[in-house]
Amino acid sequence: MxxxxxxxxxxxxxxxxxxxxxxxxxxxxxxxxxEIPKMAIDELIIYENTSALYDEQIALRMALIPIKADIRVYYFPEECRCGGKGCSLCQVIFTLDEVGPKTVYSGDLKSSDPEVKIVSPKIPIVKLKEGQRIRLEAIARLGTGKKHAKWQCAxxxxxxxxxxxxxxxxxxxxxxxxxxxxxxxxxxxxxxxxxxxxxxxxxxxxxxxxxxxxxxxxxxxxxxxxxxxESDGSMKTDEMVVEAVNILKDKVEELTKILEGL
Ligand code: SF4
Ligand code: SF4
Ligand SMILES: [Zn+2]
Incomplete structure (x- = not known):
């Protein structure tokens, strides 16, 4: 090759x-x-939402906001020592508390880990009128595109x-x-x-x-x-190729072992 x-x-x-x-x-x-792991918002805890958008619409928008993180630092929830309950090794919490009038952007999200960042700060989430408020916690977890498109970085x-x-x-x-x-x-x-x-x-x-x-x-x-x-910005393209080749190699080795055991 x-x-x-x-x-x-x-x-x-x-x-x-x-x-x-x-x-x-x-x-x-x-x-x-x-198959490439990526961090994405997977759950919202909404304390207050008096905007024109339903909670579900906001959740859908926020899930698709690209997040940059070192995927080697975090575990998949199902592989974490906490058993998937949620801890600092398998999740990052973003907080949002904004009052209108204003447009709330992805850059308004505050991360619990300074190394885990929103790729583009200018993605609109919701427009708030005078007196409207949005207050929530967004939990980001590792996943892959196989499970949901929000975890697809390519x-x-x-x-x-x-x-x-x-x-x-x-x-x-x-x-x-x-x-x-x-x-x-x-x-x-x-x-x-x-x-x-x-x-x-x-x-x-x-x-x-x-x-x-x-x-x-x-x-x-x-x-x-x-x-x-192309990359959605959550990982550099050359890192993605290396990651993809390693995953492919692991799969071939696993298949070889299975075939040898037959
Ligand atoms: S268009 Fe003209 S130059 Fe092009 S291959 Fe045909 S004959 Fe040759
Ligand atoms: S781009 Fe189209 S016109 Fe140009 S060489 Fe290729 S097939 Fe022919
Ligand atoms: Zn955990």
Whole structure:
């Protein structure tokens, strides 16, 4: 397996994965979206809510606020020594006490652990009119996307086979295909039409349709994948890949043990 980074930032990653089967690429995608632990608000204790929103609507909004935490410091509630009752090893408490008139934002939440932070402080939770108040405690716990989407840190996660073109002898270098390409990834080089940036090709086939001589064919490489995903901000993308690969490795080892025991 080979990995070549195409684009990398804390919130977005795109890489070329070579020498793997579609099953392997899909396994990585599934682990990224459903198995990486993440902290999310899981329970609310509402003392006062005189806003226009029901308690349930506020709970739904708050559950989807991305939270940044070191996942190695906390336990899943079901694996914690407290037996899931709730303690400082398996939960973080955010408090909120605001009076209108104002818009209450995610940044108004105060964390019981300074190392566990709200990723974006400008997510609106509720708008309070004069005299309205919201006072609550929000309990955040570790979970995975397999259980609920609020614990999913990878978004827009997917892959496609690496496109390639073949051009027959019928080509007269009219360059219509180059003009038709909306991504600007075709060029003429050394008397040939070339796909010089295949990772950016969307496989729209406009180049194929524009060729009156039917000289151009669009194909794809079955062992190469352009893989991409984004982070909701709760974890850096490179940490997510490392975490996903480790989880995948553990799963393979577990399966191997089971098969050996048969
Ligand atoms: S449109 Fe067809 S004939 Fe014209 S340059 Fe492209 S491949 Fe060649
Ligand atoms: S398939 Fe679309 S994006 Fe890809 S080379 Fe052809 S025109 Fe450009
Ligand atoms: Zn606990």
């Amino acid at each position: 080979e990995v070549e980074i195409i684009e990398r930032s804390d919130n977005r990653m795109r890489f070329l994965l070579s020498g793997v089967t579609p099953a392997m690429a899909n396994a990585l995608r599934r682990v990224l979206i459903s 978004v827009a996660c997917g892959y496609k086979n690496l496109p390639r073109i073949s051009v027959s002898q019928e080509c007269n270098l009219c360059e219509r295909c180059i003009e038709a390409c909306p991504r600007g990834v075709l060029r003429e080089s050394g008397g040939k039409i070339e796909l010089f940036n295949p990772a950016d090709c969307t496989m729209c086939k406009l180049c194929v349709d524009s060729c009156e001589r039917e000289a151009l064919k669009l194909e794809f490489d079955e062992s190469k994948f352009v893989f991409q995903f």
